[in-house]
Amino acid sequence: MRVLHLGFEDPGMPGAGGGAVRTHEIDRRLAAKGFRMTVLTTRYPGWSERTQDGVHYVPIGIGRGGNRLTRLLGYVFLLPLEVHRRRAAADLVVEDFFAPFSSMAAPLWTTRPTVGLVQWLHAREKARQYGLPLHWVERWAVRRYRRMIAVSQGIADRLKAMNPDVHVDVIGNGVDPAAWKPEPKPGQDVLCIGRLEFGGKGLDLLLAAWEECAGRVDGQLLIAGSGPDEAKLHSVIEERGLSNRVRLLGWLSGEQKFQAMSEARLVVLPSRQETFGLVAIEALAVGTPVIAFDIPCLREIVPDSAGWLVPPFDVDAFAAEIARRYPEAGLMEMGSQGRAFASGFNWDRLAEMQAESFRDAVAEAAPSGPHPPGRSPHGN
Structure with a gap:
């Protein structure tokens, strides 16, 4: 099957998020199965058209994609033209939101x-941020689809609310096998890892909570990642007088990231919204318990046996939970249960589920004969 994947974010871009990781992990496995995968992405400084692990990446845009706005505009304006040029060689088109x-x-x-x-x-949140009716565009676009894939049941439910007739397959994200390499051990520090962003990732909530509980915790707060609010993060840390209790690790990936997770005592996710919560699953895989806000998606992947969920965006409760759980003696046992839970998030199994979903979509659209239902056991 020839698949044209409108992937938006290139996994080769510094600071690329979990969505780009998912694109590559799934698509390279599909390529190994014989699928011909072409992924159209935004441009970024240092971009290149390349074939990586059997996946052909084609960054599109204008210029070098030096900032978020030019990357977005170049992609939006040129994507239909690029698809028009390539569509004859595609059996299926996949659009990443x-x-x-x-x-x-x-x-x-x-x-x-x-x-x-x-x-x-997240269009509704972006609509509030920019004062534009972006959620109307999202709702209208969702209603144009007959088939979709959601990475969580929470997202699937929201899609069905917007378009009751759409078929949704729920296919989550997987964990890099390297996550199982570090030896679990109870560390001293509290770790937050991900995109450095105050809005969606809730770094403002985390710093406020840490200011409350730091005096009751022996270790430091470690923040790893890169992103649009990095300069602001430095400034707020200094303004709150937390410079001696917060350490920024920069961007971590691969084994270095998993080693940092395994050496943490707790991993915290202060996000206001998540697409899936890959960091949470990765933390469980290395054997480190998780504290997060009780929001959709995270609710599905932080079990009681391996972490704690706090009322959404309650800074006092988040601070109290960090202070309460930090000295607990049973963290190693919780880590073992977290590893067992995370073992179910296997990229090979998820890639096969996505291959099945793609085959069903093409068969359903075939012009001859009745359309098969194409309903996988994971559909809604």
């Missing part, structure tokens, strides 16, 4: 069977 309005309603203009791959639905 992306900020700020989620979807470009690809089924209307691809003329090929098209599946929406939804890792987040």
